[in-house]
Amino acid sequence: MRTALITALPGILLAANTVSATVVTDQPAIANGNFFDYVIVGAGLSGLVVANKLSAQNHSTLVIEAGPDGSWNNLVRYADDLTYPPVFCNWNYPRYDDNGHRMSQTISAGRCIGGSTSNGRHIFGPEISLVNIDQIWQTGASSMVAALAEPSSLESRAQALVSSGAAVNIEGAKMILNTTIELILENRLPIAEVVAESYATSLNTPFWPLMPLSRGHIHIASSDPFQTAIITPRFLTDTFDQQVGVATARRLRNLFSNKAFEDIVENAYQYPPLGPNATDAEYLGWLQETVLGASHWIGATAMLPRALGGVVDARLR
Numbered sequence: 001m002r003t004a005l006i007t008a009l010p011g012i013l014l015a016a017n018t019v020s021a022t023v024v025t026d027q028p029a030i031a032n033g034n035f036f037d038y039v040i041v042g043a044g045l046s047g048l049v050v051a052n053k054l055s056a057q058n059h060s061t062l063v064i065e066a067g068p069d070g071s072w073n074n075l076v077r078y079a080d081d082l083t084y085p086p087v088f089c090n091w092n093y094p095r096y097d098d099n100g101h102r103m104s105q106t107i108s109a110g111r112c113i114g115g116s117t118s119n120g121r122h123i124f125g126p127e128i129s130l131v132n133i134d135q136i137w138q139t140g141a142s143s144m145v146a147a148l149a150e151p152s153s154l155e156s157r158a159q160a161l162v163s164s165g166a167a168v169n170i171e172g173a174k175m176i177l178n179t180t181i182e183l184i185l186e187n188r189l190p191i192a193e194v195v196a197e198s199y200a201t202s203l204n205t206p207f208w209p210l211m212p213l214s215r216g217h218i219h220i221a222s223s224d225p226f227q228t229a230i231i232t233p234r235f236l237t238d239t240f241d242q243q244v245g246v247a248t249a250r251r252l253r254n255l256f257s258n259k260a261f262e263d264i265v266e267n268a269y270q271y272p273p274l275g276p277n278a279t280d281a282e283y284l285g286w287l288q289e290t291v292l293g294a295s296h297w298i299g300a301t302a303m304l305p306r307a308l309g310g311v312v313d314a315r316l317r
């Protein structure tokens with residue numbers, strides 16, 4: 001158990017949890033000069049779950065959150081009122097490409113008590129399908145499996161991650177990649193998530209890879225704690241992720257042009273604006289232009305030995 005003396009910064013909202021009571025306040029003075037068993041930075045899903053467990057064991061716990069208490073706001077209270085991207089409680093982190101240029105898209109992430117659960121849909125209402133490598137490629141799956149299992153491909157992937165700054169060394173890169181590849185090949189876990197949404201005049205199927213081999217990086221850009229980090233997601237930089245994206249997009253469009261939808265769907269090729277004969281390169285171009293993160297990352301600090309680029313150990317220390 002650690003003990004910390006707190007000197008709170010003005011303007012930061014605190015949720016101080018003592019053995020006897022939970023206090024939510026934007027008055028930092030409540031913590032000044034006090035000792036807490038645990039201090040947690042960030043009142044999101046991870047921070048609040050850990051704080052809840054600790055305070056249930058009678059540890060005095062302080063949670064420091066950068067954003068406000070948004071629970072009064074209807075955009076947080078009612079899932080139906082949510083907009084995408086969220087207009088309230090959103091950090092809108094800037095996003096950078098591999099050359100360090102700021103991109104037009106930003107990254108949505110919650111900035112209030114509750115973190116990103118305050119600007120997500122809380123529970124997915126629509127139908128979700130999870131598909132593995134066999135289901136996406138069917139008869140073509142064996143060649144995809146063989147290519148992914150090829151040791152030289154692991155070597156070149158690891159090298160690419162290190163050269164791009166997404167991994168600190170080859171051993172660390174291989175450990176992360178190998179873990180993902182094993183889940184895809186040996187456990188046959190789903191590699192894409194497909195959501196079915198129906199609206200008054202359209203049927204939509206957003207989708208995203210679940211086991212990406214593309215890796216990005218985040219670097220602190222300034223000693224000023226209020227400056228945002230440089231976030232370079234490097235979405236779809238690995239060829240396997242590109243193939244997953246193209247194959248899933250094609251399968252979904254074939255679905256809408258299926259006879260079963262004949263009387264319901266007027267135009268199976270309305271969006272993206274690519275016709276029935278579009279090439280893989282055209283699909284990939286569209287994906288690369290429009291790709292966003294699915295926002296489902298959690299506790300986003302690498303859990304690995306420090307020598308391999310880890311930030312926290314298996315006990316989150």
Ligand SMILES: Cc1cc2nc3c(=O)[nH]c(=O)nc-3n(C[C@H](O)[C@H](O)[C@H](O)COP(=O)(O)OP(=O)(O)OC[C@H]3O[C@@H](n4cnc5c(N)ncnc54)[C@H](O)[C@@H]3O)c2cc1C
Binds near residue numbers: 046108119
């Ligand atoms: C737009 C959007 C839609 C989503 N929709 C869904 C959905 O429908 N279903 C689903 O299951 N999941 C959804 N998610 C994902 C889910 O909300 C996240 O995976 C989850 O909340 C992540 O938890 P976390 O604790 O790691 O981070 P977060 O919940 O993001 O919490 C991090 C907290 O830390 C705070 N913080 C950051 N920096 C500092 C600092 N320097 N000082 C103090 N505080 C700081 C932030 O303000 C934030 O409150 C969605 C996410 C987003 C962004």
